[in-house]
Amino acid sequence: MINLAGRDILNGWGKFLFTGIGLGLLIGVTLSMAGIYRGLVDDGRVLLSNGGADLWVVQRNTLGPYAEPSNVRDDAYRALLGVKGVAEAGNVTYLTMQIEDQGKDVRVMLVGFQPGHPGEPGYLVAGRPITRSHYEAIADIKTGFRLGQRIRIRRHEYTVVGLTRRMVSSGGDPMVFVPLRDAQEVQFLKDNDALVNERARSAANPAFNRPAVPGLLEAVQASQASSRTVNVVMLRLAPHADEAIVASDIRRWKHLEAYTRADMDEILVAKLIATSAKQIFMFLVILAIVSAAIVAFIIYTMTLNKVREIAVLKLIGARNRTISAMILQQALGLGAIGFIVGKTAATLWAPIFPKYVLLLPGDAVLGALLVLVICALASIVAIRAALRVDPATAIGG
């Protein structure tokens, strides 16, 4: 038996192909949305794994450095190193801010870390690690900064000495790593006017400026101008140490919150990006419905354009299943073209998205199956219309 669907497609291949391309671009957008969601999750997981930490210690009753503000004294790491099972500790600060680059603002997450300790960038793709105590930076390549470039962060200029990749915040902002002290100054130190104002307020406060206690006012003012807090202390555990037990000990004895990797994964994926995920899921659902409606409309229109041929086919004895198969095969063919175009488009335009778009092969397979199912369902309307065509219409009268 001749493949009627194939012959019809070949007869009007241009129209069919352009329709498939149009549908494919829509499918490409749908696949990209799924890729953006996967990218969000993957960014979060890369963020956790690149820091090299096993435990994240944060201010009590907070969800940690990525989901909620957290302040921990920067000498807490000494006490944490004393906890059984802790091998290494590193203070880390996080601050989302704008950095000016050649007249344009670049939104980044500024990370303060201690070189050689947990929290440093996982790897470099160019340049070298930070070797000086101040004013050197390592930037994610998504910032657009170049090696040797000098960037201004608040009061000081920093030289970009290294470039890294896939180091972004849960919001997708690329990271800039600077020495911890510099980051603390950026994050916690007030500007000059605020300091002068604060000093004046302290001097006018009789509780701090007691004539009988020399040196008290200076000590208070010095503490106001210093920054002794960090957002998180990252811990690397000794081999065979049980992270749950270590976390429990820290909660009990150090009055701090400790999260394991699984906890942080849960916070990032289930809490922090949950709203974004729902938003993307809604888009996916809407796009799937729109795609189904478009396929249904296209196949329905194509079928209505063939009413006379269908009537003739029925009159000369074609069975309903022959006609249904023709329409179904065309719908599936349209879906197949659409998927190939959509997958290709999504792959090609993924790198130009500002956020990481992760297109997983499994998602592509699932997407292909969904497209085919949607096309098959969408063809039902057209098949019903075709089966209602009266063969007598071919005779006329």
Add this chain to the structure above:
Amino acid sequence: MAAAIEISGLTKRYGVGDAAVDALKGVDMVVQPGEVVGLIGPSGSGKSTLLKCLGAVIEPTSGRMALAGEAIYDNGWRVSDLRALRRDRIGFVFQAPHLIPFLDVTDNVALLPMLAGMANTRARARAREMLAALDVGHRAQARVEQLSGGEQQRVAIARALVNQPPIILADEPTAPLDSERALAVVRILNEMAQRFSTAIIVVTHDEKIIPTFRRIYHIRDGRTYEEAGEGRAA
């Protein structure tokens, strides 16, 4: 030899009660194998209804129809698969050729035997034979839109004949053609009827071809009247 088609007392009523319309009021008709008869009547006389009943597209209300001696309708269908009946035992030629535009000429003709379950190669070979018999063998690979109106109608006749049915129903087959081509189509129908012993009923208004029929059935107000005579045929 049994008549190719034999109809007696065929009626068709549309609607019920006061709104009922009797389109056919007891049609009688006999057409022998190899015979080409005309079916003529004004608009609304019941021509199309009779054609649809004969073509097993609509069900008559009462009466009897037999194809090659076998009753297909006797106050109810006597065959279970009307599609197979239309495919294997009735050929159709329409006013417009109604060829399938996405199939080439050969496959338009071969489609019927393929639908009947014949292998593609055999069906195409038979289609080419039929196209050659109708002098359009040289257009076998052409696309439908590349054919002239006359060629398209010949291909349509080849399609109607390819399963060698006992009867072909032709609905105004010459309407879009000029006199010369219309007469050529009628000549072909006569030749094919003789060659394949197929009875052909031609519904027509076309004054040019009416004189060519040896026998004519007039249909008026749902009844048929036969007109025949030795001197009728051209």
